[in-house]
Amino acid sequence: MSALGRKRGASPFLNVLLATSAIAMVVSAGTASAQASAGPASPEPEATALTEIVVTGSRIRSTGFTAPTPTQALGQADLERNAEPNVFTTIAQLPSLQGSTGATTGTFSTSSGSQGLSSFSLRGLGTIRTLTLLDGQRVVPANITGVPDISLFPQLLVQRVDVVTGGASASYGSDAVGGVVNFITDKHFEGFKANVSAGQTTYGDDKQVVLQLAAGKAFLNDRLHVQVSGEYDDEDGVPAGGFGEDAPGSRDWYTTATLVNRGVTNDGSPQYLYREHAQAYQYTKYGLISAGPLQGTAFDQAGNPFQFQYGSNGVPSKAANGAVVGCYSSGGFCVGGDLSGNVGIGTSLQSEIKRMNSYGRVAYDIDDNNEIYGTLNIARVESSNQPNPGGATTGLTMQCSNPYLPASVVAACAANNITSFTFGTSNALLPNNIAVHPTRTQYRGVIGADGKFAAFGSDWHYDAYYTHGENTTNIHVNNIMLTPRYRAAIQATLVNGQIVCSDPVARANGCAPINVFGGQRPSDAALKYIEPENGPHQHSVQKQDVASINFSGEPIQGWAGPVAVALGGEYRREAYHVQGDPYGDGSAASPYSTDYPADPLLNKAGNNWYAGNYHSGAGKYSVKEAYLEVNLPLVNSDAAGKANLNAAGRWTDYSTSGTVYTWKVGGTWDTPVDGVRLRAVTSRDVRAPNLSELFAAPVTTTIPNFTIPTSTTPPPGQPSGPGALLVLQNVVGNANLKPEIAKNT
Template sequence: MLNNKVTKAVRLAIAFGAASAALTSVNVAAEEQKEGAEAVERIQVTGSRIKRTDIETSSPITVMTAEEIKFSGYDRVEDILNQLPQIEAAETSFLANGATGTATLDLRGLGSNRTLVLINGRRMQAGSITSQVPDVNQIPASLIQRVEVLTGGAGAVYGADAVAGVVNFVMNDEFEGLAFNVGASGYQHNNDNKYIQDLMDKRGYDYETGSTGIDGRSYTIDMTIGSDFADGKGHAVAYAVWRRNEELLQGSRDYASCALSAAGTACGGSGTTPNPHFDIFPVVDGEVDYTQEYWGYLDPSGNGFKEDDGYRYNFAPVNHFMRPNERFSVGSFVKYEIDEHFRPYLEFSLMHNRTAGQIAESGTFFNEEFLMDYNNPLMSDLQKQQLQEFFGQSSADQFVMYIGKRNVEGGARADNLEHTSYRILTGMEGEINDTWSYDVSYNYSATTSSSVYINDLLAPKIGPRVGAVGTECEGDCLYYNVFTLGGVTKEQADQLAGVGTQTGLVTQVIYNGYVTGELDFTLPTADAPVAMVIGLERRELNYERISDTVYAEGQLLGQGGPSPSLFGEINVNDLFTEFQIPVTDGLNANLAARWSDYSTSGSDTTYSLGLDYTIADAYMLRASFAKAVRAPNVGELFGAQNIGLWSGDDPCAGPSPTYTAEQCARTGMTAAQYGNVTKSPAAQYNQFAGGNPNLQPEEAETITLGIVANPFENFNFSVDYFNIEMEKVVGTVGASRILKNCIETGDAFFCDNVKRSPSGSLWLGQEGYITNLSDNIGGRHWRGIDATVGYKMDLENATLSFDLNGFYSMKKEVEPILGDAALAYDCSGVVSTDCFTTPKWRHTFKADYTADGWRVGMKWRFFGSVDYDGTADTLLVENGGLDSFSFIDLSGSYSLNERVTLNGGVNNIFDKEPPMVGSTIASNANTVAGFYDTLGRFLHFSVNMKF
């Protein structure tokens, strides 16, 4: 009976291909148990440490196989995983401004910090000094055997951070032979976007046209060697991977060659321009009169100042669209069996990664209010006369000035980022007796990283060099001649340039041990005994980021604020257990519980209950309930509180504010300021943000219900519903949301966090800002459906298979303030300043034709339409949001012989451009970078050799 059950489970699993949990979860780990003359294979599936005789579990698992990874053509792990409908784009190579240099995964869109990432079932460490979540750059794509994505709460099994689920990278540690792979890829696009070309023509901007040729090239070389040793008692695998890709600037694509305005209907840009802008207010009776404002720049004809007429700097072309990257990694997996009771093992990996995030030149960015007088040696007589007439002043009076001068003389800014990550795992496993086994391990992992920011301007050096009152430019000090057309020289700019450096070390030490086996107890209604796991774990997390004085004091004008050093330590002690209870032949109950004690927040308990019921051999119903927690990380707890930037819109600014004077008065705007406060040309405003040492752990409850079916041969499907509810979410309300709620409700809870500068601005200088600190702010309620379908046809000497993996988002509700349902908003099927792009429906559909020695495949990636919730982006308002998008990929392979295989393909064969959005929505280059195909057509080719 038992063996028959295994056969049925495996048959059901094999039918599913990459679309089902069961399918490629076989061989995660296996042991043999003798029962009479038969051997029954037991496997360990992601989401449990109990080895079991069936493959499907009560929690849904999506699997991506090594073959699917290879045929995708991508060699960056985040690009590979972002193809799954269940994963949203997080940190990718398509981000430049503020990039951490890491690659992260975001399951369900709940945040990378709520997605637990494992290698062979064991957690990874934080990826860098600026990121608290794992960096999947550490994982060699060529050695991945499969990726298992568990989309139900798994906190009771693996501990904190598994609120959205688990991504487990199962590596090929059983490899035999020698494999050598060489690959190359690149992008190609036809620049023929008439819409944005017309906008750039109106501005007089230059842009590329026609075919780009092959650009953004990447190259990979990897080698893997594996073999048994010691007469088959041991097995070892070693690998080495080198990867490099070239940079791509936004100027290489016409649709990214100018920065769209907030409305998305014109080429915007920055008010910090090569020809300087000035925001000037008079001093009257010793006080600054902010009701009188002169906003202008140097008249290009040489006639002093000219009032602003919309002249902006197009900062887009020099920004990175895709960062350059070079990465080298090596590693090994070693196992040795001394006897059945003692099998030591070792895993080692080392990765070194270098990248740089280049953005437009630095500048003075209207950062500081300078007190000036009419004795300034740099200003012309005409300029002084113009200001005196405008303000009704005399030569004895004073005025204050904000300066926006772009440092085109000094070149682009760049953050040079390096990471070195290493991981050492050692342990032993074995059988205690015929029914019990153990596993004890020690896991040490660490990341050293550095950030060296170059070509930024130093704030303290500006005042003396522009002749501010109370300062002196002496010795070798050169005046920064911003009041003369073309007056700034490279020598003047070089005196202002500075370099900021941050270095640090992140370490994680995990001690883990557990025993698993079968109890001498069987329910009267079942044939198999109850199985269990009990274990202990200790995690020690240490985080340090050391900033030099330049970073710590916020001297670099292009950084938005100070970045002080950060130190923190979190220790966790866990006690965990699991039970698998066969209730009847076909009905199983699975229970798990974990007690955790955190050095920062005390103790918590998580638990889960799952049921799976097999009907008529080909149908299985499954359900699970889980309570999960996530303790706040070091950055959330101990991050310094300081002024930085947020992207969005001040709807009370500009000559025609969106809201009434009465509503805007709630934010601190006076009647005289209403209609006279300048909007930020770059759509960037100030916020006071940072950590909170009093944070409590988040709590979440997850429910999943599903069916897995194989109604007839070669056809299968699965449908799983999930419901995730979170409370005490660690995060921020959001500066944009605080401002909007204050305007619309007048609630002091929000309005007390809005502080306008004396001029009414939220971006000029640093006196105006929105307080947006981390807190246990509210709730999240996510609901959706995952669906997979698979069908295989056996043809004469060939096979044709079809697979669909889809995700339908039913609800993505954010409750900024817990218990205040009136403020809740739903991000499902919506894009806004508060909502990342989330189509209601998203899927991948694959068709593969395989014959002797060759294969041809097609993939259809579909993104449903998205509504726009907002008013600032008039382009999205007019279009009704974002249209649906389809991308078609083609790939193929051919085996020249048993040892050499050629692989190639084209992704996005029709060269579809990503949807364009205005500056309040765009994450980079006028689009939601990394979510949709960003750079056009992608071509890839590789040669795989195995001996």
């Protein structure tokens, strides 16, 4: 019997009180009868034979072989000791995996769709440079960047996790630049396991219920082996505390911080600085006139104007010409005065998630040395995350005739002989933060055979398999603006004594006006107009097919021991297609057209949403590979110790970029000094471009508050001095990309 506790960053005592008892039962046939009767005395044990082991850092199977590539193994006991609902959380605590992204990790991105995804990043090189395997086999990615979701693996059946912290492309192929994480399942588990836990934090949030079941049994005189497992995980997460720096769940330790780029690289100081409470000076929570003679006029929640106190690193510093100087150059971030809090953020501390997955494996022993098997994995993950508030907007041109504008500001416009001004707001008046809801459904099936046979005077091991996997992702975004409608709604005028939208075309298509001078909540009609119920939507399907065959043996007896060889080949095909909604994609023909009626105000080319402009696209590639690995014993004596040389090479041919070669050379020496081992390895590794990098449809994103430190000529509507403007960035796939080349030593 074992209890599962939860590590939630809160009081361990409370966590234990809130956790239900967990059940961990293993029922094994024959155990009870063996305990009930002492039986005859056991015979003397036979001499223990050296067993062959499979090391993830190498394809070699050999007795007593130690791979030169650094490898760390976590056993089942290590995983159960941490008692985490997601095995990812335990493994990600390793120093080499710092920076990995968990299923409940909040993200500032609306368009990435990475919410609810658990993926590893080895040695800080990123998730796309870490190869994650299940029983030494690739897993269908959970998104088009090629990253699988670890939370969908059969966690109760995981027997061991090998973490290779070195380049392994010569042995395992593309993406193993940072290393390999290989999950090994218990393929002969017999009995029953069940883990049940529930809990919440000391702040009363992130309530969670987890149910995990696994069972296994042998049939037909121990020749047919069946294992099944299932999991259900429901986590409430920790939503944003409100707008800007409001602490989620009253956590008094919570603060906001910004990594600001000084824009200077040659003065001996760091280019990037970590600053708390930094804020861009082009907008405020309830609105700011950011340029012209009325610059510095801000509005409080009630819509009353006041003079904004600019602060530059603690000292107010607005020049006579209107330039805000002394701030951190890139992005225009400042600290001090009324610039005392980043009102442009408000993200979930932990995502809400609901996860269901099932796994089954059936294997049949043809004889004592060979088996055939099949596995099936079906899983579904639903998550929800708040990446940011309503959406900061800068550079707006507002008319002095706007009926929502306070009379004192209208008078100031007349006194300064202007009819409009430049305005920025973080849109705190919008009642709900942007919310992203990805749902992933995954199917993966494997058929294969493994075993050994005799050839060339020695035993050879083999494994061959074919796997097909599909991942379907649907992403829906709520509480997000249609930018053209928002810009129409904030431009108001009086018609027959009624405040209406200025643009008659917008009025004819349902436009309702919004008062952006202050924090007045928009009317229901206005909210429905600028934030329609059907927000950005993306439907994508990704498919992976892999056929692989591998051999390993010891065909030659060398002077210091048997020479071990591993060789094999693999064919892999990756494909995807994605469909976006018409407002974001701009497609004339879309299966979602009825949910997104035509609007003459919107750009027919798409990119109408504040964020989440998903574009349709498709692409595929295939790859053929062959590899050879050799382990040559060099020395094996009491006087000199034991040393071996390990070398591997791989030929890879991509349908998109052609042929590339990878290699690895290393060695180990168990010295005559007890407990002292020396190891060295160097390798040439690759990462092939993923489907997104190759075929992604054009996406236009904004780089807000981009600053030109040396600008003396201001952009239109901006003050002189350092220029601040929004930059549009076009991102598109490139089918001509070549694989990355890495050197690991």
